Amino acid sequence: xxxxxxxxxxxxxxxxxxxxxxxxxxxxxxxxxxxxxxxxxxxxxxxxxxxxxxxxxxxxxxxxxxxxxxxxxxxxxxxxxxxxxxxxxxxxxxxxxxxxxxxxxxxxxxxxxxxxxxxxxxxxxxxxxxxxxxxxxxxxxxxxxxxxxxxxxxxxxxxxxxxxxxxxxxxxxxxxxxxxxxxxxxxxxxxxxxxxxxxxxxxxxxxxxxxxxxxxxxxxxxxxxxxxxxxxxxxxxxxxxxxxxxxxxxxxxxxxxxxxxxxxxxxxxxxxxxxxxxxxxxxxxxxxxxxxxxxxxxxxxxxxxxxxxxxxxxxxxxxxxxxxxxxxxxxxxxxxxxxxxxxxxxxxxxxxxxxxxxxxxxxxxxxxxxxxxxxxxxxxxxxxxxxxxxxxxxxxxxxxxxxxxxxxxxxxxxxxxxxxxxxx
Amino acid sequence: xxxxxxxxxxxxxxxxxxxxxxxxxxxxxxxxxxxxxxxxxxxxxxxxxxxxxxxxxxxxxxxxxxxxxxxxxxxxxxxxxxxxxxxxxxxxxxxxxxxxxxxxxxxxxxxxxxxxxxxxxxxxxxxxxxxxxxxxxxxxxxxxxxxxxxxxxxxxxxxxxxxxxxxxxxxxxxxxxxxxxxxxxxxxxxxxxxxxxxxxxxxxxxxxxxxxxxxxxxxxxxxxxxxxxxxxxxxxxxxxxxxxxxxxxxxxxxxxxxxxxxxxxxxxxxxxxxxxxxxxxxxxxxxxxxxxxxxxxxxxxxxxxxxxx
Numbered sequence: 110x111x112x113x114x115x116x117x118x119x120x121x122x123x124x125x126x127x128x129x130x131x132x133x134x135x136x137x138x139x140x141x142x143x144x145x146x147x148x149x150x151x152x153x154x155x156x157x158x159x160x161x162x163x164x165x166x167x168x169x170x171x172x173x174x175x176x177x178x179x180x181x182x183x184x185x186x187x188x189x190x191x192x193x194x195x196x197x198x199x200x201x202x203x204x205x206x207x208x209x210x211x212x213x214x215x216x217x218x219x220x221x222x223x224x225x226x227x228x229x230x231x232x233x234x235x236x237x238x239x240x241x242x243x244x245x246x247x248x249x250x251x252x253x254x255x256x257x258x259x260x261x262x263x264x265x266x267x268x269x270x271x272x273x274x275x276x277x278x279x280x281x282x283x284x285x286x287x288x289x290x291x292x293x294x295x296x297x298x299x300x301x302x303x304x305x306x307x308x309x310x311x312x313x314x315x316x317x318x319x320x321x322x323x324x325x326x327x328x329x330x331x332x333x334x335x336x337x338x339x340x341x342x343x344x345x346x347x348x349x350x351x352x353x354x355x356x357x358x359x360x361x362x363x364x365x366x367x368x369x370x371x372x373x374x375x376x377x378x379x380x381x382x383x384x385x386x387x388x389x390x391x392x393x394x395x396x397x398x399x400x401x402x403x404x405x406x407x408x409x410x411x412x413x414x415x416x417x418x419x420x421x422x423x424x425x426x427x428x429x430x431x432x433x434x435x436x437x438x439x440x441x442x443x444x445x446x447x448x449x450x451x452x453x454x455x456x457x458x459x460x461x462x463x464x465x466x467x468x469x470x471x472x473x474x475x476x477x478x479x480x481x482x483x484x485x486x487x488x489x490x491x492x493x494x495x496x497x498x499x500x501x502x503x504x505x506x507x508x509x510x511x512x513x514x515x516x517x518x519x520x521x522x523x524x525x526x527x528x529x530x531x532x533x
Numbered sequence: 534x535x536x537x538x539x540x541x542x543x544x545x546x547x548x549x550x551x552x553x554x555x556x557x558x559x560x561x562x563x564x565x566x567x568x569x570x571x572x573x574x575x576x577x578x579x580x581x582x583x584x585x586x587x588x589x590x591x592x593x594x595x596x597x598x599x600x601x602x603x604x605x606x607x608x609x610x611x612x613x614x615x616x617x618x619x620x621x622x623x624x625x626x627x628x629x630x631x632x633x634x635x636x637x638x639x640x641x642x643x644x645x646x647x648x649x650x651x652x653x654x655x656x657x658x659x660x661x662x663x664x665x666x667x668x669x670x671x672x673x674x675x676x677x678x679x680x681x682x683x684x685x686x687x688x689x690x691x692x693x694x695x696x697x698x699x700x701x702x703x704x705x706x707x708x709x710x711x712x713x714x715x716x717x718x719x720x721x722x723x724x725x726x727x728x729x730x731x732x733x734x735x736x737x738x739x740x741x742x743x744x745x746x747x748x749x750x751x752x753x754x755x756x757x758x759x760x761x762x763x764x765x766x767x768x769x770x771x772x773x774x775x776x777x778x779x780x781x782x783x784x785x786x787x788x789x790x791x792x793x794x795x796x797x798x799x800x801x802x803x804x805x806x807x808x809x810x811x812x813x814x815x816x817x818x819x820x821x822x823x824x825x826x827x828x829x830x831x832x833x834x835x836x837x838x839x840x841x842x
Contacts (some may be wrong), residue, residue, distance in 0.1 A: 122693055127758065160742050165712075182806070185806040188806075188809055191572075192572045192576070192809075210571075210572050210573065210809070211571045213572075214572040214573050214574075214576065215576060216572075216576075293662065297743065301789060301791060301793065302792055302793070303788075303789045303790035303791040303795070303803070303807075304789065304790075351662070352679035352682040352684060353680075353683075353708075355683055355791060356684075356788060358789075365662075370662055472744035490737075494808040494809060495808040495810065497808075498808055501791075502596065505792045505793050508682040520595070524595050527593050531589075
C-alpha cells in the first residue's frame, strides 16, 4: 500500500511539473508582449531579425523570439503544426503559395479587424494602396507579404548586346550562344519537377500567350492553344539547355550562372540578383537584368507576364498574443519596415520605394517596379499543392518525352478536373 | 507472482512498445484511409468516403501505377546484379591470397556510409558539367555522359520502332540507371558479406572431396557451392527486396520527388507531406504494406523450397 501511495504521489508531482512547464500562461487576445515567430533559415529571416531589433528599441517591453528551422521540410512542418492546433507560435513565416489551404482550414487569423481598427492601425501612415499584393481568401486578408519573389531575365552583358523581347528572340539567342567559347548553354530555366518551381516558371510562358490553368471563374482551361504554344517554346529551348535540365532547381541554376555556364537565365527568380553580388564569382558583374520576354501583340506591344508569390508572416488563429503580433506585423510591412529589411537582404516591393529616384543607380529597382506591376499570382485554390503535382507531371512530360502535346494536355485537363471536382 | 506467467511479464514491455508503435498506427492508418482527410477538413468532422481513396488512387492518381511499376523495376535492376556480383565476389575472395583482408575491408566501406551521404557524393560525381566522372571521361578522350538526365539509354533507345517504348515502359533512362547504380554500389558489399559468411560455414570436407575427384573451379561452384548456398542466397534476396522496397533517401537526394524517377515511397511522402492529402496517403500506405507482404511472401515461398538434398 505504501509503495502504491509513493508511486501515485510521484506520478502526481511529475504531471504537475509537466503541466506547469508545457505552456505559458494563457493570456487571451490581449495577450502578453512576447511574440514568437516560427521561421525558416533564409536571407529574408535575417532581415526580419534586424527589423525585430529595431522594433524592440521602439517598443520597450516587447520581445520577439525567433524559432528558426532549416528549409528541408519547413513547409510540411508549418502545415502539420498549424493543422495540429499549436499555440506555440504567434506568427508563422510562410510562402503565400500555401496560405489558402491553411486559411481554408481555419488555422489563420484574418487581418481585417485589426487593419480596420483605428486604435490598432494608422491606415494613412501604413498606406495600404502602396502594397499591391494582399493574400485574400473569401474576401478576407490573411497576409500582406514581407517579401515578394518574381521572375526576371538575366543575360550576359559581355556576349548579348540586346536581350530578347519575345520568346522567339530568346530561342534565337539561345541557339546562337550554345557551345561557344564564352558559354556552354544558350539558356536555362528552373525545370526540376516535384516542387513548386517548374509550374510557376511554366506559368510565365503560358500566361504570356493568354492562357491559364484555371480561369477567373474557376474553370479548368489548361487544354488550350496557348498551352500548346507555351509547350512548344519549352521544347524549342530544350536543345540549348543542359540535358539534365529537369534536375535544375534554384540553387543549380544559380550555380550555373555563377560558373558562367549559361548565357541567359530566364525566367529566373529576382533573388539571384542580390545573391550573386554576394558571391566571389568572376561573372557576378557580367549579368544584366531586365524584364522577362513575352509575346508580341498586334499593336506592337509585348505581353510579359511574370508570376509572383510572396513570403510573409501569418497570424496563428490559436495565438494568445494577437495584439502584440499585430503590432509587429504592421511594423514589418510598413514603409520603414521595408526599408530596414531591404537594406538587410529582404526584397522590397512597395512601389513608393522601388520608384524612389535615390535608387535609380541600380537597374534592379526599376526592373522590379515594372515586374511587380505586371506580375500576377497563381489561382488561390485550396487544392493548390495537388494542382502543382499534376502540372509538374505535365512539365516533365513536355521536357523529357516525345509524347504529343495534345495527349499531355488532354490528360492534364482530365486530372485537374477530377481534382477540382473533389473540392466542390 | 505466478511463476508460469513470468515469461509473459518479461515480453510485456516489448509487446506494449510494438503494439503502440506498429500495430495501433497500422489500424489507425486503415481507419483514416476511409475518410477524406486533408488540412481543410482536419479540424472538422471528417467526411467518410469508404473505399473511395483506394478507388481514386487506382483509377485517378496519375502517379500511382507509374511509381508502383518503377518500384518493381528498381527492385529488379538493383537486387539481381547485387546478388550476382555479391556471389562472384564471395567466391573470388573465398580463396586465400595476399592482401585478402585489405580487399575485404575496402569492399565493406560503402555499407558503413549513410545512404543519404552516399547519394550526395555520387550526385556531385555524376554532375554533367562539373562532375568528376565526366571530367575524367573528357580527360581520356570520351564524350561526357548525361548521367542525371532522363534521356533513354542509347543501347535501348536506338532500337528501331520499339526503342522509345522500351525506354518509357522499363525506365531505361540514364537517371534511373544512376539511381540503380548508387544502390548497387552501396549494397553489393552487403550481399558479398552475407554470402561469404555463408560460404565459410560450409564444410571443408566436401571441397576436399571435390578436389580429390579433380573437379574444376566451375564444377565446384556449380555442383557444390551454389546448391549449398541457396538458403543463404534467398535470405539475402529477402533482405534486399525489403530494403529496396523501402528505398527513399538515395532517390530523394538525386532527384527529389521528380515524377520521372518517383518510386512508391516518394509518392507516399509527396501525397502526405507535399499535397497534405492524408486520407489518400493512408490508403497508399495500406496498399504498400499489402504489396510488401505479398512480395516478401513470394520470396519466402520460393526460398523455402530450396532445401538441398
